[in-house]
Amino acid sequence: MMMPNAARTLAAVETASIRVAVAGNPNSGKSTLINSLAGTRLHVGNWPGVTVEKKEATLDHRGRSIALIDLPGTYSLSPYTEEEIIARDFLVHDRPDVIVDVVDATNLERNLYLTVQLLELGIPVVVALNIYDEAEKKGYKIDVRAMEIALGVKVVPTVATRKTGMGDLLEAVTGATAKGSRNVPRSLNYGEDIEAAVQKLTADVARRHPALAEKYPERWLALKLVEGDHHVLAEANLSDADSLAKDAVGHLKEAHGEDLESLMADARYSLAAGLTREVLKRPAVKTTELTEKIDRVVLNRFLGIPIFLAAMWLVFKLTFDMSKPFVDWLDGTINGPFTRWVETLMGFLHGPEWLVSLVTKGVIGGVGFVLVFVPVIFAMMFFITFLEGSGYMARAAFVMDRAMHSMGLHGKSFIPMLLGFGCNVPAIYATRTLENPRDKALTALLIPLMSCGARLPVYVLFTGAFFSAQAGMVLWSLYVMGIVLAVLVGVLFKRTLFRGESPVFIMELPPYRMPSGRSLAIHTWEKGKHFLVKAGTYILSVSVLVWFLLNLPWGVENKKDSFLGKAGSAIAPVFAPLGFGNWEASSSLIAGVIAKEIVVGTMGEIYVKEIEKKPEGPAPTFFEDLREIGTSFAASGKEAFSNVFSTFGIASLKAEEKEGRATLRSVIGKTFTPLSGYAFMVFVLLYMPCVVTAVAFRHEFGTWKWFGVAFVYQTVLAWSAAFVIYQGGKLLGFGG
């Protein structure tokens, strides 16, 4: 197998670079194929619709630069969805040198429907017969040579996840652009009637509109005119479209009725079906596959939602149990040795007192307290990546789709909402896959109710302080609350602001796959990295600004009298009925508007005095600190491992309290009660979207209007929900 940067030979170089469009059905493995070819880390997932925009990667092969353009997955080149329009516009107007058509070998007939349309573009095509290993496992025998003859293009079996066939594919791509290449896509025959119309239209357009014949592939344009493709007709601006169509397709309409688009679709399906029959031999006896067996249970009408909820609970329990020891380790390291080192260094440099305070209490107190929770975020992203890669996320969307449809909601909307569990920002951008602008706006409005990773630090802090024995269950309850409220708010909006019918949503369910370790590692890192970037950018900025706001007017003794303290005190009465009417909580919520994890960072800065605890006796030396960090890290790893298998997997919280070290968690434990702590978590879950999400709203919709709606309804909802929980809990005797 030849790898991308294989030895360069003296092969004839036609042009310095080749532009390759990678097209194919959703979930056929386009992004994985590009990642395998170019070593990039484009986001992939075992569910349809991961790529909603063009993405590009480049590599060198045989001295030529190859630019791979990852097009959104589409089933056809009709102009009905955003993905189809993006893919089609690129292919027609940008005219890549080669199209790599990624075909799912386990689902040949459906994939060939797109192949038929790609061949019409008159651009050299190379078919990557991907997921070939699974097709073989199913007992499929694909006659690759017969397929090449039938299509007139090179067909290369590939397994992108294992990088199999990548060298052959690159050879085929460079070969397709070489002089004298035999890669000439065959013009598939649509039958006598349609072909006659196409021929007439081709000749008429060439004669009457030569400029158009230059702009579009002539056969493709003729086929689109036969179909009456409104997008092409509008774009081409044909003054005599009616007479052209009348001349050429009049007899077709008479023979087949008005709907020529359906006629063409039928013809293409027939071609795809015929091709499949020619080249594919299926095993005589169809065995029940593992995917079908699992789906019988997972998608069961009655078991589907309980299984989804149980899977979520398991994810939260494992996340909490696995990450907790590392959270404690980081907490101890950042607030212990690391702070000591920085203080010593600042003392050595004779930095002014205020600067030492800014660095140790502002930056370490703010950014440090957020960084402490990075293990939780990485653990959560690992499990989300696993669910995406395994194919279960698509089932979750399917299961929820049924529930949402029964309440008049658009089922496809749940896909961007699921993305929102990682981060609300890309989820807002993912709404562009929805065709209907109203559904798009409605979905975007509901996305902030999906609990993103940024809220995890707040949950983990409060759950650790009050509910350590039921941590998984409490986290689960918050996520489920977000989903349930999203459904209820969705129903309310659908009946008020967004009246109208939801279009039918057909969702493809990919087969279950075990994600590879490499893929899990890469995508967990890509998702988790975001939080490290945030810590180094806006969490750092806000921590610095919060420190100044807590120390202005300059020299203020009591933080309550600072600018931030006064602002917090001013709005604190609003939160009094919710159980957290103190200035500390209010100030943290104000700062958390920038990003929700800043709530924790601000609390770290506010409570830094209470958390501080000077070691008794001489401070440990630098090397003693290093040894302690290493030893405690190893102990954390051991504890995390045993926690996964332990029913009572969160003993580390208690151990810390036994040591008597004052931590942010123990301070929170004294400031809040379990009931007010839970109400606070619910408020953080629901209150206005963070500023970054607000910016995403503005960029995606070109207006602040929808963010304004989200701001108002979420603030009202957050206050009401926290009020009901706190006051209701008190009435039920759960204490204040």
Place this chain on the structure above:
Amino acid sequence: MGFVDIALIVLIVTGAIYLLYRSIWKKRGYCSGCSSSGKCR
């Protein structure tokens, strides 16, 4: 508090505000799920 302190404070606060503006508005809050080019669009 001397002139150097005040100048340093102005510098730090300006830097923090600029970093905030750049990361949130100009970079559109780059995050997971966004393209590898570092922008969400």
